[in-house]
Structure formats: structure tokens, C-alpha cells
Amino acid sequence: MLPFVNNTGLYTDHYELTMAQGYFLSGRHEKKACFDYFFRKAPFGGSFVVFAGLSSVLQMIENFSYTKNDCNYLESVGFDSRFVEYLQSFSFRGNIHSVKEGELIFPNEPALRVEGSILETQLVETLVLNMLNFESLIATKACRIRQAAGNEVLLEFGLRRAQGLGGINASRAAIIGGFDKTSNVFSARHFGLESSGTMAHSWIQSFSDELEAFRAYANHFPDSCTLLVDTYNTLKSGVPNAITIARELREKGHQLVGIRLDSGDLTYLSKKARAMLDEAGFQEVKIVASNQLDETIIQSLRSEGAPIDVFGVGTSIATGQDDAALDGVYKLSFYDGKPSIKVSENLSKMTLPGIKTIDRFVDGENRFCADGISLGHETGYNEIFHPTEAGKRKNVTSCHKENLIHQVMRDGNCIEKEQAPGDIAAFTKSRLQQLPEEHKRFLNPHVYKVGISKELLETRNDLAKQYLKKDSF
Numbered sequence: 001m002l003p004f005v006n007n008t009g010l011y012t013d014h015y016e017l018t019m020a021q022g023y024f025l026s027g028r029h030e031k032k033a034c035f036d037y038f039f040r041k042a043p044f045g046g047s048f049v050v051f052a053g054l055s056s057v058l059q060m061i062e063n064f065s066y067t068k069n070d071c072n073y074l075e076s077v078g079f080d081s082r083f084v085e086y087l088q089s090f091s092f093r094g095n096i097h098s099v100k101e102g103e104l105i106f107p108n109e110p111a112l113r114v115e116g117s118i119l120e121t122q123l124v125e126t127l128v129l130n131m132l133n134f135e136s137l138i139a140t141k142a143c144r145i146r147q148a149a150g151n152e153v154l155l156e157f158g159l160r161r162a163q164g165l166g167g168i169n170a171s172r173a174a175i176i177g178g179f180d181k182t183s184n185v186f187s188a189r190h191f192g193l194e195s196s197g198t199m200a201h202s203w204i205q206s207f208s209d210e211l212e213a214f215r216a217y218a219n220h221f222p223d224s225c226t227l228l229v230d231t232y233n234t235l236k237s238g239v240p241n242a243i244t245i246a247r248e249l250r251e252k253g254h255q256l257v258g259i260r261l262d263s264g265d266l267t268y269l270s271k272k273a274r275a276m277l278d279e280a281g282f283q284e285v286k287i288v289a290s291n292q293l294d295e296t297i298i299q300s301l302r303s304e305g306a307p308i309d310v311f312g313v314g315t316s317i318a319t320g321q322d323d324a325a326l327d328g329v330y331k332l333s334f335y336d337g338k339p340s341i342k343v344s345e346n347l348s349k350m351t352l353p354g355i356k357t358i359d360r361f362v363d364g365e366n367r368f369c370a371d372g373i374s375l376g377h378e379t380g381y382n383e384i385f386h387p388t389e390a391g392k393r394k395n396v397t398s399c400h401k402e403n404l405i406h407q408v409m410r411d412g413n414c415i416e417k418e419q420a421p422g423d424i425a426a427f428t429k430s431r432l433q434q435l436p437e438e439h440k441r442f443l444n445p446h447v448y449k450v451g452i453s454k455e456l457l458e459t460r461n462d463l464a465k466q467y468l469k470k471d472s473f
């Protein structure tokens with residue numbers, strides 16, 4: 001359950017409210033509308049995004065209302081009293097269709113659509129973008145780090161480096177993308193995640209010597225003790241002292257869980273530390289590594305044969321380093337009974353009009369081949385067209401078709417059972433296995449094909465012509 005979700009009506013941009021007031025005062029506020037959420041460019045130089053944040057969006061929208069105090073505030077900053085009175089009893093009553101949380105999505109796919117009155121669908125724009133863009137960015141980063149880490153354990157350590165309260169949802173998204181546990185106790189409690197951790201340098205510094213610090217900790221936590229070994233000298237002091245504690249624990253019937261390396265050359269140090277632990281008979285003691293890790297460094301460490309069992313990752317996962325944001329947008333596709341388009345001289349920036357759905361075409365070996373976007377009523381299309389490069393098409397007759405969109409909110413009520421992040425993560429993992437390798441590599445991944453149906457192509461081109469007044473389609 002997401003924290004802070006009551007009366008979320010002010011969680012929006014000022015212009016959403018001014019437009020809503022305009023719709024209301026001109027008597028257009030009940031006109032039917034549909035908005036699509038999609039992104040244009042996958043982050044981190046990748047080819048896909050892990051769709052996350054759906055549960056947060058649904059909870060926030062179910063609670064999208066205004067208290068008396070909120071209304072007083074809006075009136076005090078200049079909103080019209082008739083509109084403010086309307087907001088007092090406002091709640092979102094629309095419908096939402098979406099791909100599943102954890103699904104792999106690709107550029108320009110309308111992964112979520114919001115239908116309802118123009119006023120209500122407009123008001124929730126900021127919230128939808130805020131939640132989906134952030135959680136999807138972090139889940140995608142987590143998925144890349146998981147790819148690099150293979151089957152080793154991934155701990156999310158990012159709360160202290162996160163952009164303020166963003167760290168709360170970042171921890172959830174990290175688990176969806178493939179992390180095992182988080183250091184973030186708040187998120188663990190709220191989202192049902194597993195929290196865990198080691199120790200900081202301050203614990204060791206608070207004693208007069210390292211061995212004494214290790215021993216005191218081991219006495220408190222004899223069965224869950226991971227010792228930080230780099231405070232003074234990793235190989236001359238930290239690891240030998242950890243081995244002493246491992247012996248003492250063993251004599252008392254316990255077991256040292258691990259040591260943590262947090263500086264220096266992690267390949268060199270992990271190899272040396274592993275050899276020392278093994279030599280002393282502690283093959284079971286795990287090696288945890290941290291210090292500004294990301295998917296590139298983890299990949300490099302593993303390719304060098306660093307015997308690291310657990311990676312602790314902070315900054316890069318909680319902030320989505322090196323991409324500060326996912327560029328997801330929310331565009332009007334249907335208004336007052338007609339398809340609507342945002343035109344642009346740049347074809348790739350032109351939106352897709354109408355109420356649409358997404359089909360995934362899967363081959364005989366259960367691998368993803370391509371996705372097709374079509375108008376909701378089309379069922380039997382068997383060819384998809386490149387949305388911007390005339391003449392490029394793909395026949396999908398030989399593929400099995402899987403519809404990705406389903407209804408998650410009806411008349412303002414969430415009809416989607418809340419899923420545990422761990423279950424969403426399992427779904428993401430299975431989808432990743434279906435995505436061919438060439439789309440997953442870090443360097444210049446192959447672009448995944450997303451085509452549109454002939455009817456959608458023609459609808460888009462006809463509408464665009466009306467606005468651009470030219471015959472170039």
C-alpha cells in the first residue's frame with residue numbers, strides 16, 4: 001500500500017487546474033476524452049522499459065479528491081468559486097486500461113490509457129506521469145543491473161542518495177526490476193519487501209579497535225553478521241579480524257554470514273579475501289561489495305572473475321543514474337466522439353489518434369517478434385506498418401497474438417487486485433526471458449519492432465493531412 005495517498009487532488013500542475021476550470025466554466029467538462037501514456041526513447045541506451053508504477057497510479061487516482069481546506073486554498077489563490085465548489089464533491093469516475101505492471105514496453109506504445117470526462121482525465125495527467133515515469137525508470141535500471149549481476153544477490157542501498165521521498169517508490173521499483181532486498185525499512189514495511197543490511201564505518205569507529213567492534217556486533221547478532229572490513233586496512237586488518245570472529249562464532253555454534261568490501265579494487269580485494277577465507281576454512285562466508293556500483297562496473301567485475309556473492313547498489317539504482325528521467329508523456333487521443341491528434345512536422349513526434357490497443361506477436365518458440373498497435377475494434381489484422389518510414393511493413397500471420405491491454409479501473413474503482421512486488425518481479429523475469437538477446441545487450445541493442453495497423457496508419461495520415469494541409473503521406 002502506497003503511503004500518503006489521501007485526497008491527492010492537489011498533486012497536480014497548476015495548468016491542469018486552470019484548464020479544468022476552463023472546461024467547467026464553458027460547460028465542456030463532461031465531454032468524453034481519452035489520453036494515452038507512452039514514452040519515446042528508452043533510457044540508458046537500452047531498447048525497452050519495465051513498466052512500473054501502475055499500482056501507485058491507481059491508488060492515487062482512487063483517492064483523487066479535495067478536502068475543504070484544499071478548496072479554500074484553491075479559492076485563495078484565485079480559482080473561481082463555482083469551480084472550487086464543484087471540486088469539493090469531485091472524484092475520478094473514469095476508466096483505465098493498461099498493460100500489466102512489470103511488462104516490457106517499447107517506444108511509442110500506449111501502455112496505459114485513461115478514459116472519462118475531459119476534466120477528470122486532464123486533472124490526473126501530472127500524477128500519472130510522475131508515478132509511471134519514475135518507477136518505470138528505476139525498474140528498468142534495476143533490470144539492467146540484474147542482467148549484469150546474473151544470479152548473484154542484489155541489495156538496494158539507495159535511500160540516502162535518492163531524490164528525497166522518491167526513495168520510497170524507488171525501493172519498490174528496484175524489487176520489480178530484479179533486486180532481492182532493500183535497506184529501506186519504510187518501503188519494506190509499506191510494500192511488503194524484505195529489508196536487510198550490514199554495518200557502517202561508524203560502528204567500527206565507535207570502538208577503540210576493529211576486532212573489538214566486530215566482536216561486539218557478532219555478540220549482538222551471532223546469526224546475521226556481515227562485517228565491514230575496509231575501515232583501516234582490508235587485507236592486513238579487516239579480513240584477518242573477520243576470520244578471528246568467524247572462528248569464535250563457529251566455536252559457539254554460529255556462522256559468520258559475510259564480509260563487506262566498500263573501497264579499493266574490488267576484483268583484487270575480493271580474490272584475496274576469498275583466498276584468505278577459504279584458506280582458513282570459511283568457504284561459506286559470503287563476500288559483499290559496494291561503492292558506486294552500476295551495471296557496467298558489475299559486468300566488468302564479473303568478467304574479471306571477482307568472487308563477489310552480493311552487490312550493494314545505492315546511488316545508481318535510486319536515482320536512475322545516468323538518465324535523470326524517463327520521457328513518458330500523456331497525450332489526448334480521443335475527444336468528444338472523434339479521434340484526436342497532435343501534429344508535428346517531425347513524423348516521429350506525431351501522436352497516434354483513437355482508442356487503441358497493443359498486441360504482442362510471439363513466435364513458435366515463445367519469443368517476442370514484434371508488437372502491433374491497432375484501433376481497439378480491429379481483430380484480424382496480420383500486417384503491421386512502420387509508423388514513420390513509408391513502405392516498411394511486417395507480416396505477422398505466422399505469430400501467435402497476445403493482447404497486452406486490460407481494464408484496471410472501472411468508473412473510478414480499481415478492479416485490479418494489488419500484486420506483491422515480488423510477484424511482479426517474477427512476471428518481469430519471465431518476460432525478459434521471452435525477449436531475444438539482441439534487444440537486451442547493453443551496447444547498441446537491436447531496435448524491437450513496433451508497428452501500427454493499416455487502419456490506424458490511414459486514420460493517422462488522414463487526420464494529419466487535415467491539419468498539415470499537404471499530401472505527403
Ligand SMILES: Nc1ncnc2c1ncn2[C@@H]1O[C@H](COP(=O)(O)OP(=O)(O)OP(=O)(O)O)[C@@H](O)[C@H]1O
Nearest residue numbers: 262263264265266267268290291292293297300301
Ligand atoms: N575491479 C574494478 N573494475 C572496475 N571498477 C571498479 C573495480 N573496483 C572498484 N571499482 C569501482 O571504481 C570506483 C572507485 O572509486 P574511487 O576511486 O573513489 O575508489 P575508492 O576505493 O572509493 O577510493 P577511497 O579509497 O578514496 O574510498 C568505484 O565506482 C568502484 O565501484
Ligand SMILES: O=P(O)(O)OC[C@H]1O[C@H](OP(=O)(O)OP(=O)(O)O)[C@H](O)[C@@H]1O
Nearest residue numbers: 157200201262290291292293313314315
Ligand atoms: O556507493 P553507492 O552505490 O551509492 O552505495 C551506497 C553507499 O552508501 C554507503 O556509504 P556511506 O559512506 O554513506 O556509509 P558507510 O559508512 O556505510 O560506508 C555504503 O557503504 C555504500 O558505499
Ligand SMILES: O=C(O)c1cccnc1
Nearest residue numbers: 157183196197198199312
Ligand atoms: O546495510 C548496508 O551495508 C548499507 C545500507 C545503506 C547504505 N549502504 C550500506
